[in-house]
Amino acid sequence: PAFGLFLFTIARDPLRIIILIAGAFFWLVSLLLSSLIWFIAVKASDPEDERLQKGLLIFGVMFSVLLQEAFRFLYYKLLRKAIEGLVALSEDGCSPISIQQMAYVAGVGFGLMSGAFSMINLLADALGPGTVGIHGDSQLYFLTSAFMTMVLIFLHTFWGILFFHGCEHRRWWEIAAVVVMHLTVSGLSFCNPLYVGSLVPSYLLMAAAAAWAYVLSGGSAQNLRRFLLCKC
Amino acid sequence: MITFMNNSDSEEEPCNERTSLMSAESPPVPSYQDGLQASEAGEAQAHRKRRAGSSRGPNNIAGGEMSGSGVPVRESALENEEEELTLKYGAKHVIMLFVPVTLCMIVVVATIKSVRFYTEKNGQLIYTPFSEDTPSVGQRLLNSVLNTLIMISVIIAMTVFLVLLYKYRCYKFIHGWLILSSLMLLFLFTYIYLGEVLKTYNVAMDYPTLFIVIWNFGAVGMICIHWKGPLQLQQAYLIMISALMALVFIKYLPEWSAWVILGAISIYDLMAVLCPKGPLRMLVETAQERNEPIFPALIYSSAMMWTVGMAKPDTAPRGPSQQTWDAAEDGREHLRSPSHAESQMSETRSPVPTRPISSLEELEEEERGVKLGLGDFIFYSVLVGKAAATASGDWNTTLACFVAILIGLCLTLLLLAVFKKALPALPISITFGLIFYFSTDNLVRPFMDTLASHQLYI
Numbered sequence: 001p002a003f004g005l006f007l008f009t010i011a012r013d014p015l016r017i018i019i020l021i022a023g024a025f026f027w028l029v030s031l032l033l034s035s036l037i038w039f040i041a042v043k044a045s046d047p048e049d050e051r052l053q054k055g056l057l058i059f060g061v062m063f064s065v066l067l068q069e070a071f072r073f074l075y076y077k078l079l080r081k082a083i084e085g086l087v088a089l090s091e092d093g094c095s096p097i098s099i100q101q102m103a104y105v106a107g108v109g110f111g112l113m114s115g116a117f118s119m120i121n122l123l124a125d126a127l128g129p130g131t132v133g134i135h136g137d138s139q140l141y142f143l144t145s146a147f148m149t150m151v152l153i154f155l156h157t158f159w160g161i162l163f164f165h166g167c168e169h170r171r172w173w174e175i176a177a178v179v180v181m182h183l184t185v186s187g188l189s190f191c192n193p194l195y196v197g198s199l200v201p202s203y204l205l206m207a208a209a210a211a212w213a214y215v216l217s218g219g220s221a222q223n224l225r226r227f228l229l230c231k232c
Numbered sequence: 233m234i235t236f237m238n239n240s241d242s243e244e245e246p247c248n249e250r251t252s253l254m255s256a257e258s259p260p261v262p263s264y265q266d267g268l269q270a271s272e273a274g275e276a277q278a279h280r281k282r283r284a285g286s287s288r289g290p291n292n293i294a295g296g297e298m299s300g301s302g303v304p305v306r307e308s309a310l311e312n313e314e315e316e317l318t319l320k321y322g323a324k325h326v327i328m329l330f331v332p333v334t335l336c337m338i339v340v341v342a343t344i345k346s347v348r349f350y351t352e353k354n355g356q357l358i359y360t361p362f363s364e365d366t367p368s369v370g371q372r373l374l375n376s377v378l379n380t381l382i383m384i385s386v387i388i389a390m391t392v393f394l395v396l397l398y399k400y401r402c403y404k405f406i407h408g409w410l411i412l413s414s415l416m417l418l419f420l421f422t423y424i425y426l427g428e429v430l431k432t433y434n435v436a437m438d439y440p441t442l443f444i445v446i447w448n449f450g451a452v453g454m455i456c457i458h459w460k461g462p463l464q465l466q467q468a469y470l471i472m473i474s475a476l477m478a479l480v481f482i483k484y485l486p487e488w489s490a491w492v493i494l495g496a497i498s499i500y501d502l503m504a505v506l507c508p509k510g511p512l513r514m515l516v517e518t519a520q521e522r523n524e525p526i527f528p529a530l531i532y533s534s535a536m537m538w539t540v541g542m543a544k545p546d547t548a549p550r551g552p553s554q555q556t557w558d559a560a561e562d563g564r565e566h567l568r569s570p571s572h573a574e575s576q577m578s579e580t581r582s583p584v585p586t587r588p589i590s591s592l593e594e595l596e597e598e599e600r601g602v603k604l605g606l607g608d609f610i611f612y613s614v615l616v617g618k619a620a621a622t623a624s625g626d627w628n629t630t631l632a633c634f635v636a637i638l639i640g641l642c643l644t645l646l647l648l649a650v651f652k653k654a655l656p657a658l659p660i661s662i663t664f665g666l667i668f669y670f671s672t673d674n675l676v677r678p679f680m681d682t683l684a685s686h687q688l689y690i
Binding site: 017018021022024025028031032034035036038039042057060061113116117118 | 326327330635636671674683
């Protein structure tokens with residue numbers, strides 16, 4: 001689905017593609033830094049201690065989430081400057097792309113990159129022999145990974161919109177909400193392989209974020225109804 | 233910083249690579265100026281007022297507008313107008329370069345992942361005589377550095393040779409050299425490649441079919457690259473031969489040497505294009521002084537000229553534009569001023585008879601594209617291919633390198649917009665790519681693997 005989003009909404013406009021790739025780049029850099037920290041921590045600690053390793057992992061995950069949000073903020077700053085430049089350069093005084101579109105594209109960029117990194121090795125392994133979880137792990141590994149990745153990509157998109165909106169209007173609580181949501185989702189994934197604990201709340205959160213982002217972007221119940229009715 | 237990529241390489245022939253990223257020149261600047269002034273005098277004032285301190289974001293990338301070195305200094309108003317025009321289409325040009333680079337990389341990565349031939353070590357080029365099979369790390373490092381030195385000096389020698397030939401107008405020699413090397417590439421390497429692919433997928437093909445296929449492929453390729461041909465076909469061929477070259481490099485360069493060579497060649501690129509006495513810079517300047525295109529076999533251009541050439545009969549009544557089209561007919565790669573009306577740039581490249589040209593403005597509203605040297609393609613693909621081949625079979629590293637290279641290309645194009653002269657396309661991208669490769673391979677991979685094994689998500 002994320003790829004479909006990309007095809008339908010982003011691939012037309014070259015500017016959006018650039019913003020997308022830059023968003024992916026920023027996510028990548030944040031991942032790099034967070035894994036650097038984790039790596040140093042692991043190397044500096046005792047590799048035999050299971051609990052310590054698990055604790056370090058959790059710490060790494062949280063830190064990574066915080067870094068991702070920090071980089072989203074940096075990206076927002078960069079895009080603001082870019083919009084000013086675009087406005088100054090365009091002929092009719094208004095930018096060819098609005099900040100909301102940029103927010104959307106940035107979110108998709110983040111999401112795609114994180115999704116790709118989560119899934120692609122799995123997919124490559126999936127081409128091999130079909131033995132899922134014969135060592136006692138859950139047999140639904142691939143399915144749940146796929147769903148989790150999808151929900152995460154969507155969430156990133158919505159978070160992008162919410163985050164930028166919060167930054168635009170200086171509503172710090174929105175930004176805080178995004179960060180908290182991200183932390184929650186990551187934390188929930190610690191419940192794996194108890195999939196009920198992680199997938200269901202994540203989807204609920206995603207629905208909430210979707211509704212919120214929709215409202216922020218100017219949609220409303222009437223719009224929705226008109227859209228659905230127009231179709232049939 | 234244009235680096236020229238000379239495709240005349242093979243095991244036997246000297247390797248000469250220069251990568252280049254060059255913005256299109258506008259040799260007929262006087263007529264362009266006239267036309268532009270006529271059509272946009274009114275807007276000039278408004279534009280100038282609004283251009284206070286425009287900060288350029290990553291998407292304000294010019295399509296590569298460039299004034300020839302012999303052109304007199306233009307008025308600032310005109311420069312502003314031109315800048316704005318080109319910057320407006322900047323994003324489009326970036327995408328026009330993204331797509332071929334991406335395609336090339338995809339081809340290389342796909343081949344590396346599927347055909348095992350290109351990851352087996354079956355010997356080395358004569359340009360890298362020192363083997364890397366030595367037991368100690370220091371020795372290996374030394375060998376790779378020596379290999380790099382030899383390779384770079386060969387490249388420098390070839391570049392200087394080519395520049396000298398160009399300076400002294402030995403065009404026949406250069407053309408012959410290019411034709412020979414592209415012949416070799418198109419036929420021999422394709423044959424090997426096709427053979428390996430068929431072997432991998434266990435598909436049988438008899439010799440006559442093979443002969444016909446390769447003959448057609450090679451002949452059409454020769455015509456497309458060195459003479460006229462549909463733009464997309466030419467672009468496709470250039471991508472193919474870049475991919476083939478990159479595959480050869482990946483196969484025959486020993487591991488550490490490859491990385492050191494990548495680093496060294498970006499430094500060399502930087503120097504060769506920016507230093508006043510750099511061979512590539514001299515080549516570009518000479519080409520501009522003579523208002524000639526750089527050899528078509530070395531450069532990937534995203535827009536084409538010959539439609540404009542064919543427009544000449546239609547535009548006979550227009551006085552000032554005659555010059556424009558005369559110059560245009562010489563080279564296929566001179567690009568024109570950006571188009572206003574056409575929102576779909578690709579249409580400007582369709583055959584002229586179907587395109588109504590009604591006004592002077594429309595005439596001059598042609599596509600301006602960017603040119604990228606083939607060496608850039610090759611080295612980008614080498615980087616990504618090596619990442620795919622040697623990074624513990626990890627797709628994350630490949631993906632990271634890919635994004636890094638694209639961002640580097642973006643930044644380079646942005647700098648191109650700012651500086652408006654030839655820029656080396658290699659350094660920024662390769663630096664990013666190398667950083668990301670090594671860091672992703674060593675730092676991110678364990679992190680992601682651990683996360684994935686516990687199925688945690690960040």
